[in-house]
Amino acid sequence: MNFVPNFVKRMNHKMIKNIGVFTSGGDSPGMNACVRAVVRTAVYHEIKVTGIMRGFQGMIENDLFPLHARSVSNIIHRGGTILKSARSADFIKPEGRKKAYENIKAAGVEALVAIGGDGTFRGATIFFEEYGIPVIGIPGTIDNDLFGTDYTLGFDTAVNTAVEAIDKIRDTAASHDRLFFIEVMGRDAGYIALWSGISGGAEAILLPEEKTDVKALVDSLMAGKKKEKSSSIVIVCEGDDAGGAMKIAEQVKSLHPAFDTRVTVLGHVQRGGSPTVFDRILGSRLGVAAVEALMRGEHSKMAGVLNNQLSWTEFKNATKQHSPLDPDMLRFSKILAI
Numbered sequence: 001m002n003f004v005p006n007f008v009k010r011m012n013h014k015m016i017k018n019i020g021v022f023t024s025g026g027d028s029p030g031m032n033a034c035v036r037a038v039v040r041t042a043v044y045h046e047i048k049v050t051g052i053m054r055g056f057q058g059m060i061e062n063d064l065f066p067l068h069a070r071s072v073s074n075i076i077h078r079g080g081t082i083l084k085s086a087r088s089a090d091f092i093k094p095e096g097r098k099k100a101y102e103n104i105k106a107a108g109v110e111a112l113v114a115i116g117g118d119g120t121f122r123g124a125t126i127f128f129e130e131y132g133i134p135v136i137g138i139p140g141t142i143d144n145d146l147f148g149t150d151y152t153l154g155f156d157t158a159v160n161t162a163v164e165a166i167d168k169i170r171d172t173a174a175s176h177d178r179l180f181f182i183e184v185m186g187r188d189a190g191y192i193a194l195w196s197g198i199s200g201g202a203e204a205i206l207l208p209e210e211k212t213d214v215k216a217l218v219d220s221l222m223a224g225k226k227k228e229k230s231s232s233i234v235i236v237c238e239g240d241d242a243g244g245a246m247k248i249a250e251q252v253k254s255l256h257p258a259f260d261t262r263v264t265v266l267g268h269v270q271r272g273g274s275p276t277v278f279d280r281i282l283g284s285r286l287g288v289a290a291v292e293a294l295m296r297g298e299h300s301k302m303a304g305v306l307n308n309q310l311s312w313t314e315f316k317n318a319t320k321q322h323s324p325l326d327p328d329m330l331r332f333s334k335i336l337a338i
């Protein structure tokens with residue numbers, strides 16, 4: 001039974017009367033599910049909610065509006081973010097942050113839920129230091145690069161989108177005995193590449209976390225040919241040290257012109273689409289947790305999941321370093337590619 005005990009309802013909720021919620025940085029599937037959870041949890045606890053459009057930029061431009069339980073109907077399945085998103089250059093300046101503070105104060109906003117990536121949490125940290133506005137963060141990025149959570153919101157959907165594309169490319173690669181280089185997103189974090197590469201049965205996965213040796217790559221592709229592999233797929237993380245897929249394909253072709261190579265850059269298709277069940281549950285779970293953390297008087301922490309348990313990481317630790325790739329996954333990705 002979905003029963004919330006009375007003591008949860010009573011938790012300190014008198015202390016906060018109005019919570020602002022915004023999405024910031026690159027959008028990611030599951031953000032809407034999370035916004036919905038924030039709004040409904042606050043409403044459940046009789047706290048007002050203010051929607052802030054386009055992240056910090058919307059605060060500066062006073063693009064604020066009240067959100068109700070019904071404002072977030074029919075969004076749980078939608079990709080993108082109804083609150084829109086932006087990377088605000090103005091918020092980096094003290095004048096921008098002052099304006100943002102004045103606007104949210106005038107709207108009665110006393111605390112914030114920030115759904116975004118490391119830039120968002122850095123901005124939230126400065127904002128708290130300067131103006132004392134408590135912020136709880138939710139990791140919303142397809143890159144899965146935040147320390148303190150096993151998964152960020154949108155990563156699962158993005159990987160599934162990438163794998164769907166890789167599967168399709170494999171069909172045509174096999175028909176023509178071609179070598180495909182498929183570039184995936186992730187900036188300088190190789191999560192999308194590693195997970196989609198293993199799931200898509202890639203012959204090689206090139207990651208920013210490992211030094212890329214193009215000559216060794218050619219040797220291993222040649223060895224594959226000798227073992228009767230007629231087509232191959234190489235997944236390239238966009239932030240690989242040897243360059244993007246286009247550049248690496250050129251280098252491979254110059255070392256071994258006989259390869260019939262093609263390049264596909266998956267790009268922003270990975271950022272959109274209906275969130276998977278995993279991302280809907282993650283967004284819902286972290287949205288509820290964020291509001292309840294603010295009610296307990298917490299701030300400057302990111303909600304996440306570690307070993308499927310809710311976890312809390314201070315912003316300064318969440319943004320200090322990337323989560324390292326699992327060495328076991330790196331190892332078996334190579335075993336399975338023979």
Ligand code: F6P
Nearest residue numbers: 026141142143185186187238271
């Ligand atoms: O951080 C998410 C991400 O999609 C990265 O994987 C990618 O490098 C970047 O954002 C693209 O940013 P933009 O949408 O501004 O081009």
